[in-house]
Amino acid sequence: MAGMTLQRKLAILSDAAKYDASCASSGTEKRDSRAGGIGSTEGAGICHAYTPDGRCVSLLKILMTNFCIFDCAYCVNRVSSNVERARFSVEEVVSLTLEFYRRNYIEGLFLSSGIIRSPDATMADMVRIAKTLRLDHGFKGYIHLKTIPDASPELLDEAGLYADRLSINIELPQDDSIRELAPEKRPETIRTAMGRVHLTREASRDRSHTGKRPAKFAPAGQSTQMIVGADRANDAAILTTASRLYTGYGLKRVYYSAFSPIPDASSILPLVKPPLMREHRLYQADWLMRFYGFEVDEIAGVAPSGNLDLDMDPKLAWALANRADFPLDVNRAPREMLLRVPGFGTKTVNRILGARRHAVLRYDDLARLGAVMKKARSFVSVPGWSPKGLTDSADLRARFAPPAEQLQLI
Structure with missing residues (x-):
């Protein structure tokens, strides 16, 4: 890696970051209403994300490094993977973020990383990046850190002081799948870290006995990501896990990422990727749970297999299965x-x-x-x-389902 140019590092580490779907700004207000500082909430840029109010924001989305000491079977950056490696220094990430902002390319930073040396060492560097941007350069733009659940609680606490949003990826919907495909990771550790972020956020909203409000902690909340199709979990299991995360940990978003086959993959992984329409249907079902009052059993219980209908959106599928209500x-x-x-x-x-x-x-x-x-x-x-x-369900289904050739294109 000696002598690698910054441009080459950027090409490698921005491409490696594309597998993380949990990248979306929250539409949160600026961190500081006083004059001065840099960062904005409107414009155009590199990685487009959308706020709940429909506003489009742009983020620099990169890994700090794609070196990793873990060997997660589904990850292209696992230690046994034969990929070109690169690593940014703390100063390089800070410089890139500031320069991209000044050129009006971005409005914020989404930073993830492989684990190098140890979870604490990696998380400490990520915190230093956010802290340097905030305190040394007055950066008021959006910062999203993908945190490492195995890192010390003190580092997670510090990360929340400088990041707008924290994400802790659960990776797979079932504990047994995590233990099988990511042997160095423990689902209990992931949930403990999520719980700490949730409780610290709640505490940061309460005033002390003197009336003073604590420092803001991850004001845009926390999110997570689940890989779809890497294990045998059906859509009902995926949505059940998502519902539990929303209820138990106050997550803002659960992101779903269709598994993509990787080079030199383990034999325990599927050989083909699931249809992207499955990922899309999961997002639609997620929306129904969050904003329309649907329960998991209502959405996924329509099909005996526990998988969502790929031919039509889950709300329409439910309505056709419950014609007596209409x-x-x-x-x-x-x-x-x-x-x-x-x-x-x-x-x-x-x-x-x-x-x-x-x-x-x-x-x-x-x-x-x-x-x-x-x-x-x-x-x-x-x-x-x-x-x-x-009113005939079969007739309506034929009328609303897209043609086979259109479904294939989708």
Whole structure:
């Protein structure tokens, strides 16, 4: 690695970072409202991520190093992998972040790393990068650190003081899979680290007896990532784990990353990657759990296999499996049932609830309020409209499922 240029390191370590999907800004406010400092929350750049309010932000997404002492079977950077290695110094990451910002390429940093020497040594360097940016250079942009659960609790505590978001990747949905495919990692250690971040965040919101508020700790919360298709877990198991993480650890996001076969892979890994549509359906199901009031059993219980239907989104699949609940009288139905109508989003439902206080809603009103009536019309009734013959599940499934050639392209 001696004599390797900074440009070459950047090419290697930015490419290696693409496997980590848990990279998204949170839309959090700037860390400091006082004048001065650098960093912004609007513009264009390298790695695009989207905030909950739909705003696009750009992040420099890199590994500090792709050297690693661990031998996780699914990881291209495992110690036994034959890949070109590179390593940034603390100063190089700081310099790259500042220079990319000054050129208006980025608005923040997503930093991950392989484990070199020890978890504590690696985590200490990552904390130094964030601390140097914040304190020595007044950087007010977004910082997301992918932390190392095996690192000491004190380092995790310090990381949260300088990072907007922390992520601790659970990697696989089942404990047995982690022990089999990542023998140096312990699922209990991962959950303990997640729990510490969660409790420290909660404590940072409370004022002391003097009324003084503690320093902000990871104000954008924590996230995690699960690899889909590297083990035998079905979608029901994946979503069950995600639901438990949201409930138990207050996670902001669970990210799903379709397994991609790697060079010189272990024989215990699958030879082909799962369809990307599976990853997409998991994100849709995740959204239903977080914002639409669905339970895991409702979503994944539609199919006997425990896997989501690849031909249609999980909300529509649930509605077709529960035809007895429809058609729904839009002018009378409660919010929790309106949210289950295919073609109705959360904003549309809120508009419907507001509008029907003042007038009786009709078919054309629903379209104006943002409903996707191509889907919704088979599941709702309003004065002047009822589905009538549009109730047969088999017919609706054939109508809504994409053609085979289109599904293959997706």
